[in-house]
Amino acid sequence: MLKLKSIHTKYGNIEALKGIDLNVKEGEIVTIIGGNGAGKTTTLNTISGILKPVAGEIHFLNKDITQWKADKIVAEGLIQVPEGRQVFPNLTVYENLILGAYLQKDKIKVSKKMEYVFDIFPRLKEREKQLGGTLSGGEQQMLAIGRALMAEPVLLLLDEPSLGLAPIVVQNIFKIIQDINKTGTTILIVEQNAHMALSIANRGYVIETGKIVLEDDAKKLLTNDEVRKAYLGG
């Protein structure tokens, strides 16, 4: 479904991605784990068109999307949930969700989608008229995911959904991610919380300083000695 072929991305003169090869198959949960500055977020931003790679190819649903603009990529159903729960702080929960469905002009479909999101996150329904910036960390993450679901993703990119959240909230969020996957949405998730990510994923990639150093079934990665030492605390 998604295929990256030796993707190189630069910030000015600094090469952040030095040839990333990666593929995601339909229905999977795939995770990319790695430390700070390894290139996890850069990889996602390159896929979603926020950054442009200097070399390499990205294919999504058999189309070459390498040079596409971000808004066109969203229209294809490749939706990213940004890092750090970037919700729109001065807009209400309702408005945030509506913006998620920005490309959907059919109002009936939008309201159906909203019901679906409120089904998954009843908390958002309670806070419908509250400003996004006044929600708690966990609720903001729910809103960010809910907003992305409004766009009807075929492939959902999640950028560190566990960032800055209490362990119990993280578990809840990951449970919901699994549920979303069960409804047929493919998921690519980038995480520092390697244990949590690998425990729900089918496959995993390990990224270090802009390169994929390891690729395997998630279960095998969980028991891999190197991974345990580097990311799972021995």
Next chain:
Amino acid sequence: MDLSFLFNDYVMQVTTNTGINIIMVLGLNLITGVTGQLSLGHAAFMSIGAYSSAILSTSLGAPFIVSLVTGTLTGAIFGAILGIPILRLRGDYLAISTLGFGEIIRVILLNTDLVGGALGIYNIPDSTNIYIVFIAVAFAIFFMYRLEKSRHGMAIKSIREDEIASEMMGINIARYKIISFTIGSGFAALGGTLYAHFMTYINPVDFGFMKSIEQLCMLVLGGMGSIFGAVAGTIVLSTIPEFLRFASEYRMLTYGIVLILMMIFRPQGLFGKIKVNV
């Protein structure tokens, strides 16, 4: 009760002037308050509207409505032309570029004999009256209100909130920034057109940097991103100087103090709900 004072020339003049300012500040509110793009060159678009319409009305003897529409459109077109390159910039860089553009326009007007140079243009027909300004203000408020409530308005607001997240929602942020800048500049030009035909005399000094800052102050005082705030802020700052005439020399000082107090005690403006980081 004697209400005839409401209709004397002086009050009429202040009211008309306030109305014209409201139109321009609403345009600035769209660019800076709603879209979050700080502009320090709003007066430049006002001058483009004023000059282009004044030339039409004087040299070419065009009817007022033609000057009005052409002046407004010229301002909007300049807005689009300037917006395409500079809206790639953010924050300080954008502010400095708009400031630079404002100065360039002023200096060009000052040095072009065709538009009267430092003398400006005089004998412009006094076609602007309070009724026309009323209609224009009502139109501006209605237009801005509808825009903000629309799907496009939501998209524009999301750019102010978070550009990256907005882009991730499939919103073409470059396009919306240019649209907003074009419309905002158009309203500045509409104000400029009405201004020229109200004062009957314009010269480059009227459209300097201080004019842009004055408009920004009105917006900040009222509350960025709020239509009601923009209108209220403009009314307050357009009329306060009139009440302070007795303190003539200290007028600007009082003006400054009001704004400083505002920044300390109510940074979101009188009626604003949000703090805009520009």
